[in-house]
Amino acid sequence: MQKYIIISNDIRNKILKGEYVANQQMPFEKDLCVHYGSSKMTVKKALDILVTEGLIIKRRGSGTFVKDLNPEEIERVAMANQFRGTTALYAGQKVVSKILNFSVVKVPEHAAKKLNIAPDSFVYDIHRVRYVDDEPFVMEKMYMPIDLIPNIKEKNIKGSIYEYIEKDLHLNIQSAHRTVSVRKATDFEAEELGLEKGDPVAVAEQRGYLDTGSAFEFSTSIHRYDKFSVEIVLTRN
Amino acid sequence: MQKYIIISNDIRNKILKGEYVANQQMPFEKDLCVHYGSSKMTVKKALDILVTEGLIIKRRGSGTFVKDLNPEEIERVAMANQFRGTTALYAGQKVVSKILNFSVVKVPEHAAKKLNIAPDSFVYDIHRVRYVDDEPFVMEKMYMPIDLIPNIKEKNIKGSIYEYIEKDLHLNIQSAHRTVSVRKATDFEAEELGLEKGDPVAVAEQRGYLDTGSAFEFSTSIHRYDKFSVEIVLTRN
DNA sequence: AAGTGGTCTAGACCACATT
DNA sequence: ATGTGGTCTAGACCACTTC
Numbered sequence: 310m311q312k313y314i315i316i317s318n319d320i321r322n323k324i325l326k327g328e329y330v331a332n333q334q335m336p337f338e339k340d341l342c343v344h345y346g347s348s349k350m351t352v353k354k355a356l357d358i359l360v361t362e363g364l365i366i367k368r369r370g371s372g373t374f375v376k377d378l379n380p381e382e383i384e385r386v387a388m389a390n391q392f393r394g395t396t397a398l399y400a401g402q403k404v405v406s407k408i409l410n411f412s413v414v415k416v417p418e419h420a421a422k423k424l425n426i427a428p429d430s431f432v433y434d435i436h437r438v439r440y441v442d443d444e445p446f447v448m449e450k451m452y453m454p455i456d457l458i459p460n461i462k463e464k465n466i467k468g469s470i471y472e473y474i475e476k477d478l479h480l481n482i483q484s485a486h487r488t489v490s491v492r493k494a495t496d497f498e499a500e501e502l503g504l505e506k507g508d509p510v511a512v513a514e515q516r517g518y519l520d521t522g523s524a525f526e527f528s529t530s531i532h533r534y535d536k537f538s539v540e541i542v543l544t545r546n
Numbered sequence: 547m548q549k550y551i552i553i554s555n556d557i558r559n560k561i562l563k564g565e566y567v568a569n570q571q572m573p574f575e576k577d578l579c580v581h582y583g584s585s586k587m588t589v590k591k592a593l594d595i596l597v598t599e600g601l602i603i604k605r606r607g608s609g610t611f612v613k614d615l616n617p618e619e620i621e622r623v624a625m626a627n628q629f630r631g632t633t634a635l636y637a638g639q640k641v642v643s644k645i646l647n648f649s650v651v652k653v654p655e656h657a658a659k660k661l662n663i664a665p666d667s668f669v670y671d672i673h674r675v676r677y678v679d680d681e682p683f684v685m686e687k688m689y690m691p692i693d694l695i696p697n698i699k700e701k702n703i704k705g706s707i708y709e710y711i712e713k714d715l716h717l718n719i720q721s722a723h724r725t726v727s728v729r730k731a732t733d734f735e736a737e738e739l740g741l742e743k744g745d746p747v748a749v750a751e752q753r754g755y756l757d758t759g760s761a762f763e764f765s766t767s768i769h770r771y772d773k774f775s776v777e778i779v780l781t782r783n
Numbered sequence: 784a785a786g787t788g789g790t791c792t793a794g795a796c797c798a799c800a801t802t
Numbered sequence: 803a804t805g806t807g808g809t810c811t812a813g814a815c816c817a818c819t820t821c
Contacts, residue, residue: 372805377761490775540724593788790814801806
Protein backbone atom coordinates (compact mmCIF):
# COMPACT_ATOMS: atom_id res chain seq x y z
CA MET A 310 0.00 0.00 0.00
CA GLN A 311 1.32 3.44 -0.93
CA LYS A 312 2.33 5.86 1.74
CA TYR A 313 0.03 8.68 0.62
CA ILE A 314 -2.98 6.34 0.69
CA ILE A 315 -2.09 5.21 4.20
CA ILE A 316 -1.73 8.80 5.34
CA SER A 317 -4.97 10.05 3.77
CA ASN A 318 -6.88 7.04 5.11
CA ASP A 319 -5.49 7.67 8.56
CA ILE A 320 -6.47 11.32 8.51
CA ARG A 321 -9.91 10.59 7.02
CA ASN A 322 -10.51 8.16 9.86
CA LYS A 323 -9.53 10.77 12.40
CA ILE A 324 -12.09 13.12 10.88
CA LEU A 325 -14.78 10.43 10.80
CA LYS A 326 -14.04 9.42 14.40
CA GLY A 327 -14.29 13.05 15.45
CA GLU A 328 -10.66 13.32 16.47
CA TYR A 329 -10.50 16.34 14.21
CA VAL A 330 -13.81 18.21 14.29
CA ALA A 331 -15.51 20.72 11.97
CA ASN A 332 -13.60 23.96 11.47
CA GLN A 333 -10.66 22.74 13.54
CA GLN A 334 -7.19 23.58 12.34
CA MET A 335 -5.21 20.48 11.46
CA PRO A 336 -1.52 19.94 12.18
CA PHE A 337 0.80 21.69 9.72
CA GLU A 338 2.13 19.76 6.76
CA LYS A 339 5.60 20.12 8.23
CA ASP A 340 4.53 18.35 11.42
CA LEU A 341 2.63 15.67 9.51
CA CYS A 342 5.85 14.98 7.59
CA VAL A 343 7.64 14.30 10.86
CA HIS A 344 4.74 12.30 12.28
CA TYR A 345 4.44 10.02 9.23
CA GLY A 346 8.15 10.05 8.44
CA SER A 347 7.62 11.20 4.87
CA SER A 348 8.42 14.07 2.56
CA LYS A 349 6.36 17.19 2.01
CA MET A 350 5.18 16.10 -1.47
CA THR A 351 3.78 12.87 -0.09
CA VAL A 352 1.89 14.52 2.75
CA LYS A 353 0.58 17.13 0.32
CA LYS A 354 -0.68 14.43 -2.01
CA ALA A 355 -2.47 12.72 0.88
CA LEU A 356 -4.14 15.96 1.96
CA ASP A 357 -5.12 16.85 -1.60
CA ILE A 358 -7.16 13.66 -1.78
CA LEU A 359 -9.19 14.86 1.18
CA VAL A 360 -9.57 18.29 -0.42
CA THR A 361 -11.02 16.68 -3.56
CA GLU A 362 -13.33 14.59 -1.43
CA GLY A 363 -14.58 17.81 0.10
CA LEU A 364 -13.56 17.02 3.67
CA ILE A 365 -10.88 19.63 4.31
CA ILE A 366 -9.80 23.09 3.13
CA LYS A 367 -6.28 24.41 2.71
CA ARG A 368 -5.36 28.08 2.90
CA ARG A 369 -1.93 29.15 1.80
CA GLY A 370 -0.29 31.18 4.50
CA SER A 371 -2.69 30.01 7.21
CA GLY A 372 -3.04 26.28 7.38
CA THR A 373 -5.35 23.35 6.83
CA PHE A 374 -8.83 23.08 8.32
CA VAL A 375 -11.60 20.53 8.59
CA LYS A 376 -14.53 21.67 6.47
CA ASP A 377 -17.65 23.13 7.99
CA LEU A 378 -19.78 19.98 7.81
CA ASN A 379 -21.84 18.23 10.45
CA PRO A 380 -20.92 14.60 11.26
CA GLU A 381 -23.73 13.22 9.11
CA GLU A 382 -22.60 15.19 6.07
CA ILE A 383 -19.01 14.17 6.62
CA GLU A 384 -20.04 10.54 6.46
CA ARG A 385 -22.07 11.03 3.28
CA VAL A 386 -19.26 12.88 1.56
CA ALA A 387 -16.74 10.22 2.49
CA MET A 388 -19.04 7.62 0.92
CA ALA A 389 -19.97 9.57 -2.20
CA ASN A 390 -16.49 9.53 -3.61
CA GLN A 391 -16.40 5.83 -4.13
CA PHE A 392 -17.57 4.28 -7.36
CA ARG A 393 -19.45 1.06 -6.86
CA GLY A 394 -22.19 -0.93 -8.51
CA THR A 395 -25.72 -1.06 -7.15
CA THR A 396 -25.14 -4.30 -5.30
CA ALA A 397 -22.19 -2.87 -3.40
CA LEU A 398 -24.07 0.35 -2.70
CA TYR A 399 -26.84 -1.50 -0.92
CA ALA A 400 -24.58 -3.93 0.87
CA GLY A 401 -26.39 -5.56 3.75
CA GLN A 402 -29.76 -5.32 2.03
CA LYS A 403 -31.28 -7.97 -0.16
CA VAL A 404 -30.67 -7.10 -3.82
CA VAL A 405 -32.38 -9.32 -6.42
CA SER A 406 -33.13 -8.91 -10.11
CA LYS A 407 -36.12 -9.76 -12.26
CA ILE A 408 -34.86 -10.52 -15.74
CA LEU A 409 -36.95 -9.04 -18.55
CA ASN A 410 -34.57 -10.02 -21.31
CA PHE A 411 -31.17 -11.66 -21.63
CA SER A 412 -29.90 -12.30 -25.12
CA VAL A 413 -27.08 -11.72 -27.58
CA VAL A 414 -27.93 -9.32 -30.40
CA LYS A 415 -26.21 -7.35 -33.11
CA VAL A 416 -25.34 -4.06 -31.51
CA PRO A 417 -27.93 -1.29 -32.06
CA GLU A 418 -26.50 1.67 -33.91
CA HIS A 419 -26.64 4.17 -31.03
CA ALA A 420 -24.96 1.71 -28.67
CA ALA A 421 -22.22 0.95 -31.20
CA LYS A 422 -21.33 4.62 -31.20
CA LYS A 423 -21.27 4.87 -27.43
CA LEU A 424 -19.21 1.71 -27.08
CA ASN A 425 -17.07 2.61 -30.06
CA ILE A 426 -17.24 -0.86 -31.60
CA ALA A 427 -17.84 -2.07 -35.14
CA PRO A 428 -21.52 -1.94 -36.23
CA ASP A 429 -21.59 -5.68 -36.90
CA SER A 430 -20.38 -6.59 -33.41
CA PHE A 431 -22.45 -8.64 -31.02
CA VAL A 432 -23.39 -7.54 -27.55
CA TYR A 433 -25.23 -8.90 -24.57
CA ASP A 434 -28.62 -7.25 -24.28
CA ILE A 435 -29.57 -7.27 -20.61
CA HIS A 436 -32.81 -5.85 -19.35
CA ARG A 437 -33.65 -6.24 -15.69
CA VAL A 438 -35.53 -4.72 -12.79
CA ARG A 439 -33.63 -4.59 -9.54
CA TYR A 440 -35.29 -4.93 -6.17
CA VAL A 441 -33.84 -3.79 -2.85
CA ASP A 442 -35.55 -5.48 0.08
CA ASP A 443 -38.37 -6.61 -2.22
CA GLU A 444 -39.15 -3.06 -3.42
CA PRO A 445 -38.63 -2.33 -7.12
CA PHE A 446 -35.93 0.23 -7.38
CA VAL A 447 -34.44 0.62 -10.82
CA MET A 448 -34.92 -0.76 -14.34
CA GLU A 449 -31.66 -1.28 -16.22
CA LYS A 450 -31.09 -1.73 -19.94
CA MET A 451 -27.50 -2.69 -20.56
CA TYR A 452 -25.29 -3.51 -23.54
CA MET A 453 -21.91 -5.24 -23.15
CA PRO A 454 -19.65 -6.41 -26.00
CA ILE A 455 -19.38 -10.19 -25.88
CA ASP A 456 -15.72 -9.95 -26.90
CA LEU A 457 -14.81 -7.87 -23.87
CA ILE A 458 -17.06 -9.46 -21.27
CA PRO A 459 -17.47 -13.09 -22.33
CA ASN A 460 -19.50 -15.87 -20.87
CA ILE A 461 -22.12 -14.03 -18.86
CA LYS A 462 -24.59 -16.49 -17.35
CA GLU A 463 -28.06 -15.93 -16.01
CA LYS A 464 -26.83 -16.31 -12.45
CA ASN A 465 -24.43 -13.37 -12.98
CA ILE A 466 -27.14 -10.98 -14.05
CA LYS A 467 -29.38 -12.10 -11.19
CA GLY A 468 -26.59 -10.91 -8.91
CA SER A 469 -23.82 -8.42 -9.52
CA ILE A 470 -22.32 -8.09 -12.99
CA TYR A 471 -19.56 -5.83 -11.69
CA GLU A 472 -18.52 -8.54 -9.27
CA TYR A 473 -18.40 -11.06 -12.12
CA ILE A 474 -16.23 -8.73 -14.19
CA GLU A 475 -13.76 -8.05 -11.42
CA LYS A 476 -13.66 -11.27 -9.41
CA ASP A 477 -14.18 -13.90 -12.12
CA LEU A 478 -12.79 -12.25 -15.25
CA HIS A 479 -10.08 -10.38 -13.35
CA LEU A 480 -10.66 -7.20 -15.33
CA ASN A 481 -10.27 -3.78 -13.75
CA ILE A 482 -13.10 -1.28 -13.92
CA GLN A 483 -11.49 2.11 -14.12
CA SER A 484 -14.12 4.80 -14.50
CA ALA A 485 -17.60 5.66 -15.65
CA HIS A 486 -19.23 8.62 -17.33
CA ARG A 487 -22.79 9.22 -16.24
CA THR A 488 -25.42 11.66 -17.42
CA VAL A 489 -28.48 12.09 -15.24
CA SER A 490 -31.72 13.57 -16.49
CA VAL A 491 -35.39 13.52 -15.55
CA ARG A 492 -38.60 12.64 -17.40
CA LYS A 493 -42.00 11.01 -17.01
CA ALA A 494 -42.25 7.25 -16.73
CA THR A 495 -43.67 5.32 -19.64
CA ASP A 496 -46.63 3.09 -18.78
CA PHE A 497 -44.42 0.02 -18.86
CA GLU A 498 -41.82 1.59 -16.59
CA ALA A 499 -44.51 2.75 -14.19
CA GLU A 500 -45.92 -0.76 -13.96
CA GLU A 501 -42.59 -2.47 -13.39
CA LEU A 502 -41.44 0.08 -10.82
CA GLY A 503 -44.74 0.28 -8.99
CA LEU A 504 -45.43 3.88 -9.94
CA GLU A 505 -48.47 5.74 -11.21
CA LYS A 506 -48.64 6.58 -14.92
CA GLY A 507 -46.69 9.74 -15.68
CA ASP A 508 -44.82 9.75 -12.37
CA PRO A 509 -41.28 11.18 -12.47
CA VAL A 510 -38.24 8.99 -13.02
CA ALA A 511 -34.53 9.75 -13.00
CA VAL A 512 -32.68 8.48 -16.05
CA ALA A 513 -28.97 7.71 -15.74
CA GLU A 514 -27.13 6.97 -18.95
CA GLN A 515 -23.76 5.45 -18.22
CA ARG A 516 -20.68 4.28 -20.02
CA GLY A 517 -18.22 2.16 -18.04
CA TYR A 518 -14.54 1.86 -18.91
CA LEU A 519 -11.94 -0.77 -18.15
CA ASP A 520 -8.41 0.25 -17.27
CA THR A 521 -7.48 -0.72 -20.81
CA GLY A 522 -9.49 2.29 -21.98
CA SER A 523 -12.19 0.22 -23.68
CA ALA A 524 -15.83 0.94 -23.00
CA PHE A 525 -17.31 -2.30 -21.66
CA GLU A 526 -20.80 -1.10 -20.77
CA PHE A 527 -23.45 1.21 -22.10
CA SER A 528 -26.49 1.32 -19.92
CA THR A 529 -29.61 3.32 -19.22
CA SER A 530 -31.13 3.09 -15.76
CA ILE A 531 -34.63 4.24 -14.92
CA HIS A 532 -34.86 5.05 -11.21
CA ARG A 533 -37.96 5.50 -9.05
CA TYR A 534 -38.04 9.17 -8.24
CA ASP A 535 -38.47 8.62 -4.53
CA LYS A 536 -35.44 6.38 -4.25
CA PHE A 537 -32.88 8.33 -6.16
CA SER A 538 -30.33 10.97 -5.34
CA VAL A 539 -26.77 11.83 -6.34
CA GLU A 540 -24.20 13.68 -4.31
CA ILE A 541 -21.73 15.82 -6.21
CA VAL A 542 -18.75 17.81 -4.98
CA LEU A 543 -17.77 20.62 -7.32
CA THR A 544 -14.40 22.32 -7.00
CA ARG A 545 -12.81 25.29 -8.64
CA ASN A 546 -9.51 24.19 -10.24
CA MET B 547 0.43 30.64 -14.32
CA GLN B 548 1.76 27.31 -13.08
CA LYS B 549 3.62 25.04 -15.38
CA TYR B 550 1.38 22.00 -14.85
CA ILE B 551 -1.71 24.06 -15.70
CA ILE B 552 -0.10 25.30 -18.88
CA ILE B 553 0.87 21.77 -19.86
CA SER B 554 -2.52 20.23 -19.14
CA ASN B 555 -4.30 23.08 -20.95
CA ASP B 556 -2.05 22.61 -23.93
CA ILE B 557 -2.66 18.88 -24.09
CA ARG B 558 -6.41 19.29 -23.53
CA ASN B 559 -6.49 21.68 -26.46
CA LYS B 560 -4.68 19.19 -28.63
CA ILE B 561 -7.32 16.61 -27.78
CA LEU B 562 -10.17 19.06 -28.42
CA LYS B 563 -8.64 20.14 -31.70
CA GLY B 564 -8.28 16.53 -32.75
CA GLU B 565 -4.52 16.59 -32.80
CA TYR B 566 -4.67 13.57 -30.54
CA VAL B 567 -7.68 11.42 -31.43
CA ALA B 568 -9.66 8.75 -29.59
CA ASN B 569 -7.65 5.69 -28.61
CA GLN B 570 -4.42 7.19 -29.88
CA GLN B 571 -1.31 6.67 -27.84
CA MET B 572 0.11 9.92 -26.52
CA PRO B 573 3.81 10.77 -26.31
CA PHE B 574 5.59 9.21 -23.34
CA GLU B 575 5.95 11.23 -20.16
CA LYS B 576 9.70 11.19 -20.71
CA ASP B 577 9.31 12.91 -24.08
CA LEU B 578 6.76 15.38 -22.74
CA CYS B 579 9.32 16.32 -20.08
CA VAL B 580 11.79 17.21 -22.80
CA HIS B 581 9.16 18.96 -24.93
CA TYR B 582 7.90 21.15 -22.08
CA GLY B 583 11.27 21.45 -20.38
CA SER B 584 9.99 20.21 -17.05
CA SER B 585 10.43 17.41 -14.60
CA LYS B 586 8.61 14.12 -14.52
CA MET B 587 6.51 15.05 -11.47
CA THR B 588 5.21 18.15 -13.20
CA VAL B 589 4.22 16.37 -16.39
CA LYS B 590 2.61 13.63 -14.36
CA LYS B 591 0.56 16.18 -12.42
CA ALA B 592 -0.59 17.77 -15.68
CA LEU B 593 -1.65 14.41 -17.11
CA ASP B 594 -3.39 13.39 -13.90
CA ILE B 595 -5.69 16.38 -14.27
CA LEU B 596 -6.80 15.04 -17.65
CA VAL B 597 -7.27 11.58 -16.14
CA THR B 598 -9.59 13.01 -13.49
CA GLU B 599 -11.48 14.92 -16.15
CA GLY B 600 -12.01 11.62 -17.92
CA LEU B 601 -10.20 12.53 -21.12
CA ILE B 602 -7.22 10.17 -21.04
CA ILE B 603 -6.16 6.84 -19.58
CA LYS B 604 -2.76 5.79 -18.29
CA ARG B 605 -1.50 2.24 -18.19
CA ARG B 606 1.64 1.47 -16.28
CA GLY B 607 4.07 -0.38 -18.47
CA SER B 608 2.31 0.56 -21.70
CA GLY B 609 1.72 4.28 -21.98
CA THR B 610 -0.92 6.98 -22.05
CA PHE B 611 -3.93 6.96 -24.36
CA VAL B 612 -6.75 9.26 -25.34
CA LYS B 613 -10.02 7.86 -24.01
CA ASP B 614 -12.50 6.13 -26.24
CA LEU B 615 -14.88 9.08 -26.66
CA ASN B 616 -16.37 10.67 -29.75
CA PRO B 617 -15.59 14.36 -30.36
CA GLU B 618 -18.96 15.49 -29.00
CA GLU B 619 -18.47 13.61 -25.76
CA ILE B 620 -14.97 14.95 -25.39
CA GLU B 621 -16.32 18.46 -25.54
CA ARG B 622 -19.03 17.78 -22.98
CA VAL B 623 -16.60 16.16 -20.59
CA ALA B 624 -14.17 19.06 -20.88
CA MET B 625 -16.99 21.44 -20.00
CA ALA B 626 -18.51 19.39 -17.19
CA ASN B 627 -15.51 19.72 -14.94
CA GLN B 628 -15.87 23.41 -14.45
CA PHE B 629 -17.92 24.81 -11.64
CA ARG B 630 -19.88 27.91 -12.60
CA GLY B 631 -23.10 29.64 -11.70
CA THR B 632 -26.17 29.48 -13.92
CA THR B 633 -25.40 32.78 -15.60
CA ALA B 634 -21.95 31.65 -16.66
CA LEU B 635 -23.30 28.28 -17.79
CA TYR B 636 -25.65 29.92 -20.25
CA ALA B 637 -23.20 32.55 -21.41
CA GLY B 638 -24.35 34.07 -24.67
CA GLN B 639 -28.00 33.53 -23.88
CA LYS B 640 -30.25 36.04 -22.16
CA VAL B 641 -30.54 35.19 -18.45
CA VAL B 642 -33.03 37.21 -16.40
CA SER B 643 -34.67 36.70 -13.03
CA LYS B 644 -38.17 37.25 -11.73
CA ILE B 645 -37.92 38.07 -8.03
CA LEU B 646 -40.53 36.37 -5.84
CA ASN B 647 -39.03 37.50 -2.57
CA PHE B 648 -35.97 39.42 -1.40
CA SER B 649 -35.70 40.10 2.30
CA VAL B 650 -33.57 39.70 5.41
CA VAL B 651 -34.91 37.22 7.94
CA LYS B 652 -33.79 35.36 11.02
CA VAL B 653 -32.27 32.15 9.71
CA PRO B 654 -34.68 29.18 9.59
CA GLU B 655 -33.52 26.31 11.76
CA HIS B 656 -32.71 23.85 8.96
CA ALA B 657 -30.69 26.49 7.10
CA ALA B 658 -28.76 27.44 10.25
CA LYS B 659 -27.60 23.83 10.50
CA LYS B 660 -26.55 23.67 6.85
CA LEU B 661 -24.73 27.00 7.03
CA ASN B 662 -23.36 26.22 10.49
CA ILE B 663 -24.22 29.64 11.90
CA ALA B 664 -25.82 30.75 15.17
CA PRO B 665 -29.63 30.29 15.27
CA ASP B 666 -30.16 34.01 15.89
CA SER B 667 -28.18 35.07 12.80
CA PHE B 668 -29.75 36.98 9.96
CA VAL B 669 -29.67 35.86 6.36
CA TYR B 670 -30.78 37.10 3.00
CA ASP B 671 -33.83 35.19 1.85
CA ILE B 672 -33.81 35.20 -1.93
CA HIS B 673 -36.49 33.54 -3.98
CA ARG B 674 -36.40 33.92 -7.73
CA VAL B 675 -37.34 32.29 -11.01
CA ARG B 676 -34.65 32.34 -13.67
CA TYR B 677 -35.41 32.58 -17.36
CA VAL B 678 -33.07 31.63 -20.19
CA ASP B 679 -34.09 33.21 -23.48
CA ASP B 680 -37.50 34.06 -21.99
CA GLU B 681 -38.26 30.46 -21.01
CA PRO B 682 -38.65 29.72 -17.28
CA PHE B 683 -35.89 27.38 -16.32
CA VAL B 684 -35.34 27.06 -12.60
CA MET B 685 -36.80 28.35 -9.34
CA GLU B 686 -34.20 29.11 -6.68
CA LYS B 687 -34.64 29.55 -2.93
CA MET B 688 -31.42 30.78 -1.42
CA TYR B 689 -30.13 31.75 2.01
CA MET B 690 -26.92 33.75 2.49
CA PRO B 691 -25.56 35.05 5.82
CA ILE B 692 -25.58 38.85 5.75
CA ASP B 693 -22.29 38.92 7.67
CA LEU B 694 -20.48 36.96 4.99
CA ILE B 695 -22.11 38.40 1.87
CA PRO B 696 -23.08 41.96 2.78
CA ASN B 697 -24.89 44.58 0.82
CA ILE B 698 -26.75 42.57 -1.77
CA LYS B 699 -28.92 44.85 -3.88
CA GLU B 700 -31.88 44.01 -6.07
CA LYS B 701 -29.81 44.53 -9.19
CA ASN B 702 -27.40 41.81 -8.02
CA ILE B 703 -30.10 39.19 -7.69
CA LYS B 704 -31.61 40.15 -11.01
CA GLY B 705 -28.24 39.27 -12.51
CA SER B 706 -25.54 36.97 -11.21
CA ILE B 707 -24.96 36.71 -7.46
CA TYR B 708 -21.78 34.71 -8.01
CA GLU B 709 -20.39 37.51 -10.08
CA TYR B 710 -21.20 40.01 -7.32
CA ILE B 711 -19.44 37.83 -4.75
CA GLU B 712 -16.32 37.39 -6.81
CA LYS B 713 -15.97 40.65 -8.73
CA ASP B 714 -17.36 43.19 -6.25
CA LEU B 715 -16.70 41.61 -2.86
CA HIS B 716 -13.45 39.99 -4.00
CA LEU B 717 -14.25 36.75 -2.23
CA ASN B 718 -13.18 33.40 -3.61
CA ILE B 719 -15.74 30.67 -4.15
CA GLN B 720 -13.96 27.42 -3.55
CA SER B 721 -16.35 24.51 -3.81
CA ALA B 722 -19.93 23.36 -3.60
CA HIS B 723 -21.68 20.24 -2.36
CA ARG B 724 -24.77 19.39 -4.31
CA THR B 725 -27.41 16.72 -3.83
CA VAL B 726 -29.77 16.06 -6.71
CA SER B 727 -33.09 14.32 -6.32
CA VAL B 728 -36.38 14.08 -8.16
CA ARG B 729 -40.00 14.65 -7.17
CA LYS B 730 -43.33 16.01 -8.46
CA ALA B 731 -43.82 19.74 -8.83
CA THR B 732 -46.10 21.52 -6.39
CA ASP B 733 -48.91 23.49 -7.99
CA PHE B 734 -47.06 26.74 -7.39
CA GLU B 735 -43.83 25.42 -8.91
CA ALA B 736 -45.73 24.09 -11.89
CA GLU B 737 -47.31 27.44 -12.50
CA GLU B 738 -44.10 29.43 -12.22
CA LEU B 739 -42.11 27.03 -14.39
CA GLY B 740 -44.82 26.59 -16.99
CA LEU B 741 -45.40 22.92 -16.23
CA GLU B 742 -48.50 20.79 -15.74
CA LYS B 743 -49.55 19.91 -12.20
CA GLY B 744 -47.59 16.91 -10.95
CA ASP B 745 -44.96 17.08 -13.68
CA PRO B 746 -41.46 15.93 -12.66
CA VAL B 747 -38.86 18.38 -11.37
CA ALA B 748 -35.20 17.93 -10.44
CA VAL B 749 -34.32 19.30 -7.03
CA ALA B 750 -30.73 20.39 -6.40
CA GLU B 751 -29.84 21.21 -2.82
CA GLN B 752 -26.53 23.02 -2.69
CA ARG B 753 -24.11 24.40 -0.15
CA GLY B 754 -21.44 26.77 -1.46
CA TYR B 755 -18.13 27.34 0.32
CA LEU B 756 -15.65 30.18 0.23
CA ASP B 757 -11.94 29.49 0.29
CA THR B 758 -12.04 30.48 3.95
CA GLY B 759 -14.02 27.30 4.56
CA SER B 760 -17.22 29.10 5.53
CA ALA B 761 -20.49 28.10 3.93
CA PHE B 762 -21.84 31.23 2.24
CA GLU B 763 -24.88 29.75 0.51
CA PHE B 764 -27.58 27.21 1.13
CA SER B 765 -29.96 26.89 -1.75
CA THR B 766 -32.60 24.67 -3.21
CA SER B 767 -33.20 24.81 -6.95
CA ILE B 768 -36.27 23.39 -8.65
CA HIS B 769 -35.45 22.59 -12.29
CA ARG B 770 -37.84 21.93 -15.15
CA TYR B 771 -37.43 18.25 -15.94
CA ASP B 772 -36.95 18.84 -19.65
CA LYS B 773 -34.12 21.32 -19.15
CA PHE B 774 -31.98 19.56 -16.65
CA SER B 775 -29.10 17.13 -16.75
CA VAL B 776 -25.87 16.56 -14.89
CA GLU B 777 -22.72 14.95 -16.16
CA ILE B 778 -20.65 13.00 -13.66
CA VAL B 779 -17.30 11.27 -14.06
CA LEU B 780 -16.70 8.54 -11.53
CA THR B 781 -13.24 7.13 -10.96
CA ARG B 782 -11.84 4.27 -8.94
CA ASN B 783 -9.11 5.55 -6.57
C1' DA C 784 15.90 -7.14 -20.69
C1' DA C 785 14.17 -2.80 -21.66
C1' DG C 786 10.91 0.62 -21.20
C1' DT C 787 6.57 2.41 -19.30
C1' DG C 788 4.14 4.97 -15.60
C1' DG C 789 3.96 5.29 -10.05
C1' DT C 790 5.98 6.66 -5.75
C1' DC C 791 9.06 9.01 -2.85
C1' DT C 792 12.72 12.10 -1.36
C1' DA C 793 15.42 16.34 0.00
C1' DG C 794 15.80 20.60 -0.97
C1' DA C 795 14.97 24.99 -3.51
C1' DC C 796 12.14 28.86 -4.34
C1' DC C 797 7.52 31.24 -4.56
C1' DA C 798 2.86 33.35 -3.11
C1' DC C 799 0.32 34.49 0.54
C1' DA C 800 -1.29 35.51 5.49
C1' DT C 801 -0.31 36.83 10.00
C1' DT C 802 2.33 39.26 13.39
C1' DA D 803 9.92 38.90 9.59
C1' DT D 804 8.19 34.53 10.05
C1' DG D 805 5.70 30.75 8.76
C1' DT D 806 2.11 28.62 5.97
C1' DG D 807 0.95 25.87 1.83
C1' DG D 808 2.18 25.59 -3.60
C1' DT D 809 5.34 24.48 -7.22
C1' DC D 810 9.24 22.44 -9.25
C1' DT D 811 13.42 19.75 -9.77
C1' DA D 812 16.75 15.74 -10.35
C1' DG D 813 17.24 11.55 -9.29
C1' DA D 814 16.24 7.12 -6.98
C1' DC D 815 13.67 2.98 -6.80
C1' DC D 816 9.40 0.18 -7.72
C1' DA D 817 5.49 -2.30 -10.37
C1' DC D 818 4.08 -3.56 -14.44
C1' DT D 819 3.94 -4.66 -19.65
C1' DT D 820 6.02 -5.99 -23.63
C1' DC D 821 9.44 -8.13 -26.27
